[in-house]
Each structure stands twice: as structure tokens, then as C-alpha cells.
Amino acid sequence: MADELTTALAAGLPEGALLTDPDVTDAYARDMAGFSAAGAPAVVVLPRTVEEVQHVMRTATALRVPVVPQGARTGLSGGANAVDGCIVLSLTRMDRILEIDPVERIAVVEPxxxxxxxxxxxxxxxxxxxxxxxxxEQCTIGGNIGTGAGGLCCVKYGVTAEYVLGLDVVLADGRLLRTGRRTAKGVAGYDLTRLFVGSEGTLGVVVEAVVALKPAPPQQLAMAAEFGSAAAACDAICRIMESGHVPSLLELMDRTTIRAVNAMARMGLPETTEALLLAAFDTPDPAADLAAVGELCTAAGATDVVPAQDAAESEMLLQARRMALPALEKVSTATMIDDVCVPRGRLGDMLEGVALIAEKHELTIGVCAHAGDGNTHPVVCFDALDPEESARARASFDEIMALGLDLGGTITGEHGVGLLKKDWLARELGPVGTELQRGVKAVFDPLGLLNPGKVF
Structure with a gap:
């Protein structure tokens, strides 16, 4: 079968697009998720054109070979992990920006x-x-679409799904489907575009996207507020949102995360605080907005409020937040990064609950969060070479997800389900929801060839 597959694929691909050396293909076997199994791909294909992707899917259908679409493999749920004998379809060479239209405020891009x-x-x-x-700096638009990615700006500007207007998608049998629109409005038919966003490559292969753009905002200005407890920080977040303020960023870091960032980059962040809240505004008068939010933080019990004086200081604070996950990864030999989103009013309960779980399992668990939308990222640090500690890490991960659901949340706000959270998705959706979603999968991929074993 391997020779037949290689021969069939090579017939429609240019030189250099087909990789078969196991030492090379093994490098494409997994994304950045821990505790997620990865198989050995039969081949890796790196297409540059839509026609080459169609050829791959037609070949896969004819020979009944599974296909795992991939972007930059920066995902954190195992959604891009290979399965044994699959075709890994890496779309990183389809990297052209085809159009930027300032009038329509759209861009047309390859994945x-x-x-x-x-x-x-x-x-x-x-x-x-x-x-x-x-x-x-590494992740691709196709990968962002596959996982429904978010980011630091979500509190004001929303997530990827809100910016994807239309898609070109190669289906499992090689047909090309165009969804959505280029216009500012459009409600014709079912919204298949939204269906593909967050589908993790299980319904089709995105080969082109029309994404919405906004006018560039003014330079944002940031501030940091220190709190003696997670509850006080949560109170401040609730006051900010209730007051009608619309920050461009509202992020939270616990003491464990702050110490990790300082250890890695010597940022000089305050290590005595239990929670550090970062807020930013890109309004016409950000200093005034920060002053008002600073007063709300003080009323909620902030021990110190420090506004940035200029764009450079603001960028330093934002950089500290962006470094949170890499810094926690240096704490031990491995990490498991959770992605539980809870109602904003339950953020304090979430952080306190995670602290208790960390104490119970004798593990380091740092938490950073997109506080403005309740999306927490507890990061479980553990020694991957210690089986007993690894088991405690897995148990703590599951307890954190259970805690999130108990608080009225969801198991993933932006990282996706992949392999890591399959069992938990079924619990969140319930039997009826799971049945219907499996039915949708069967319509688009009746042979089950696209990213098998993921999500469900």
C-alpha cells in the first residue's frame, strides 16, 4: 500500500512536494500538546496549489488513506497529530497574501x-x-481557522470566527467548495463558513480565506494592577466590565506565572502579589480610561496600580503576558496547558480552585487568563520522566476541566478539542449534541478520512 500511495501521489505533485524519508516525516508527527498520542505518517505532502490539495484528497479517497491537515503545529490539543499510515497534508507552503482591499476592508489569504x-x-x-x-509569530491563519483561535485582544475585538467571511475548502472527495462572501453583509443559506471555523480539519481542507479587517486603532496604553487575592482581582474585572469600559486588553497572571516570567526574562514583575491584572485601551484618550479603571481596581482592593507612561512601557507589559506560556514551560520538563473558559464572575473561583488542585497533587500550576472573556489557561508543570508525577498531572488536568464545567464554563475557549479533550467534549455536549455533530461529520466526510480520531 505504501508504494501504491507514494506512486499515486507523486503522479500529481511537483518535485519536492512529497516527503517519504521516515526521519523527515517523523518531524511532522505532532503539535505542541502533551499527553497526546501521535502515529507515524506514511508520507508528508507540502502542496502549493489548490489543485495539488485536490489531487491529494482524491488519491486518499481512492485508496482509503486518512489525511491529517496541518499548519505550523503550534496547537495545544493534539489536533494536528498524525495517525499511523496517514498522509500529513502540511499547508505551510501555501503562504500567499492574495489581496488586501482597503475599500471592502478584507484580505484574501492562503492557509x-x-x-x-x-x-x-x-x-x-x-x-x-x-x-x-x-x-x-509562528501560527498560520489556516491553523487559527481550524481551532477558532483567540488572543489577547478578544475582550474588545472578538475571536477568529468573527473575522472569517468566506472560505474555499477542498472536501474529502477532492471537490472544491466555496462558502460565505466578500460583502459586508450576507445571510444566504446555512452558515457553512462558521461551521468550518473550529472544525480542526475534520470536515475539509481550507485552501483560501476571506477575512475581515478593521481600521487601525490608535496606539494602546496599558497599566498593571496588583492584588492580594484572586477574589479581589476578579472583583476588579467585574467592576470594569459592569461599568461599560471596553479595554483592548484585560489579562490576568497569577503569582506562579509572574515568577516564571521573571526567572526567564528578568522582567521585574512584582512577585509578592497573588494576581496581576493588565489592562489596556486604544481609545482616543487611553490615559483617562486607564485612570478610571485604576480607580475601580483600587476600590476592589488593588495594592498598587501602575499605568505605563508611554508605548514602550505598554509593550513591555504586553510582552510579559505573551511570555507566560514559554516561561511556565521552563519550570519543568513538560507541561499540560488547559483552556477552560468560565463566566467572568467565576474567575476568582476558578483560580482558587486551581490552586487547591495544585496543592492536592503537589504540582506547580500557573494560571494566566484572558480575563475580559473568562478564558483561563492553567498550565500544569511536571516531570515527564516520572510516571507517578505524570499521572498526577493528568489527574489535575481533568479536575481543572471538571471544575470549569461545574462553574458554568466550557472545556475550550480557543485551543480546540483535538485528542486531548475528546472525552470531555462528549460530557459538555451531551448525547443529543454529540449525535448531531457526528452526523454533520458524516455528511462532509462519509469515509472518516479527514483527521480521524480527533474531536470525537
Whole structure:
């Protein structure tokens, strides 16, 4: 079968697009998720055109070979992990920005375009592509679409799904489907575009996307507020949101995370505080907005409120938040990164509950969060070479997800389900929801070839 597959694929691909050396293909076997199994791919294909993707899918259907679509493999749920004998379809070479239209405020891009590359390209035309995951310098727009990615700006500007207007998708049998629109409005038929966003490559292969842009906002200004407890920080967050303020960023870091960032980058963040809240505004008068929010933080019990004096100080605070996950990864040999989103009013309960879980299992668990939308990222640090500690890490991960559901939340706000949270998705959706979603999968992929074993 391997020879037949290689021969069939090679017949429709240019030189260099087909990789078969196991030492090379093994490098494409997994994303950045821990505790997620990965198989050995039969081949890796790196297409540059839609026609090449169609050829791969037609070949896969004819030979009944599974296909795992991939972007930059920065995902944190195992959604891009290979299965044994599969075709890994890496879309990183499809990296052209095809169009930027300032009148319609859209960009048309291939899936391999890196998020930061698109952001900088549209900025040159006075435009703004808001979704900005922490991995924005590496992650691709196709991967962002696959997982429904978010970022630091979500509290004001929303997540990826709100910016994807239309898609070109190669289906499992090789047909090309065009969904959505280029216009500002459009409600014709079922919203298949939204269906593909967050589908993690299980319904089709995105080969082109029309994404919405916004006018570039003013330079944002940030501030930091220190709190003696997670409850006080949560109170401040609730006051800010209730008051009608619309910050461009509202992020939370616990003491464990602050210490990790300081250890890695010597940022000088305050290590005595239990929670550090970062807020930013990109309004016409950000200093006035920060002053008002600072008063709310003080009323909620902040021990110190420090506004940035200029853009450089603001960027330093934002950089500290972006470094949170890499810093926690240096605490031990492995991490499991949770992605539980809870109602804003339950953030304090979530952080306190995670602290109790960490104490129970004798583990280091740092928490950073997109506080403005309740999306927490508890990071479980553990020694992967210690089986007993690894088991405690897995148990703590599951307890954190259970805690999130008990608080009225969801198991993932932006990282996706992948392999890591399959069992938990079924618990969240319930039997009826699971049955219907499986039915949708069967319509688009009746042979079950697209990213098998993921999500369900």
C-alpha cells in the first residue's frame, strides 16, 4: 500500500512536494500538546496549489488513506497529530497574501500565511487584523481557522470566527467548495463558513480565506494592577466590565506565572502579589480610561496600580503576558496547558480552585487568563520522566476541566478539542449534541478520512 500511495501521489505533485524519508516525516508527527498520542505518517505532502490539495484528497479517497491537515503545529490539543499510515497534508507552503482591499476592508489569504505576517501587511495600509494568539509569530491563519483561535485582544475585538467571511475548502472527495462572501453583509443559506471555523480539519481542507479587517486603532496604553487575592482581582474585572469600559486588553497572571516570567526574562514583575491584572485601551484618550479603571481596581482592593507612561512601557507589559506560556514551560520538563473558559464572575473561583488542585497533587500550576472573556489557561508543570508525577498531572488536568464545567464554563475557549479533550467534549455536549455533530461529520466526510480520531 505504501508504494501504491507514494506512486499515486507523486503522479500529481511537483518535485519536492512529497516527503517519504521516515526521519523527515517523523518531524511532522505532532503539535505542541502533551499527553497526546501521535502515529507515524506514511508520507508528508507540502502542496502549493489548490489543485495539488485536490489531487491529494482524491488519491486518499481512492485508496482509503486518512489525511491529517496541518499548519505550523503550534496547537495545544493534539489536533494536528498524525495517525499511523496517514498522509500529513502540511499547508505551510501555501503562504500567499492574495489581496488586501482597503475599500471592502478584507484580505484574501492562503492557509499558510503566518498571523503576524498578515497583521504587518495590512498595517501598512492602515488596517488591522485583530485575532492575535500568543503564538502569532509562528501560527498560520489556516491553523487559527481550524481551532477558532483567540488572543489577547478578544475582550474588545472578538475571536477568529468573527473575522472569517468566506472560505474555499477542498472536501474529502477532492471537490472544491466555496462558502460565505466578500460583502459586508450576507445571510444566504446555512452558515457553512462558521461551521468550518473550529472544525480542526475534520470536515475539509481550507485552501483560501476571506477575512475581515478593521481600521487601525490608535496606539494602546496599558497599566498593571496588583492584588492580594484572586477574589479581589476578579472583583476588579467585574467592576470594569459592569461599568461599560471596553479595554483592548484585560489579562490576568497569577503569582506562579509572574515568577516564571521573571526567572526567564528578568522582567521585574512584582512577585509578592497573588494576581496581576493588565489592562489596556486604544481609545482616543487611553490615559483617562486607564485612570478610571485604576480607580475601580483600587476600590476592589488593588495594592498598587501602575499605568505605563508611554508605548514602550505598554509593550513591555504586553510582552510579559505573551511570555507566560514559554516561561511556565521552563519550570519543568513538560507541561499540560488547559483552556477552560468560565463566566467572568467565576474567575476568582476558578483560580482558587486551581490552586487547591495544585496543592492536592503537589504540582506547580500557573494560571494566566484572558480575563475580559473568562478564558483561563492553567498550565500544569511536571516531570515527564516520572510516571507517578505524570499521572498526577493528568489527574489535575481533568479536575481543572471538571471544575470549569461545574462553574458554568466550557472545556475550550480557543485551543480546540483535538485528542486531548475528546472525552470531555462528549460530557459538555451531551448525547443529543454529540449525535448531531457526528452526523454533520458524516455528511462532509462519509469515509472518516479527514483527521480521524480527533474531536470525537
Amino acid at each position: 499558510g500565511v503566518v498571523n503576524a505576517v498578515l497583521s504587518r501587511a495590512v498595517a501598512e495600509k492602515g488596517l488591522y487584523y485583530p485575532p492575535d494568539p500568543s503564538s502569532w
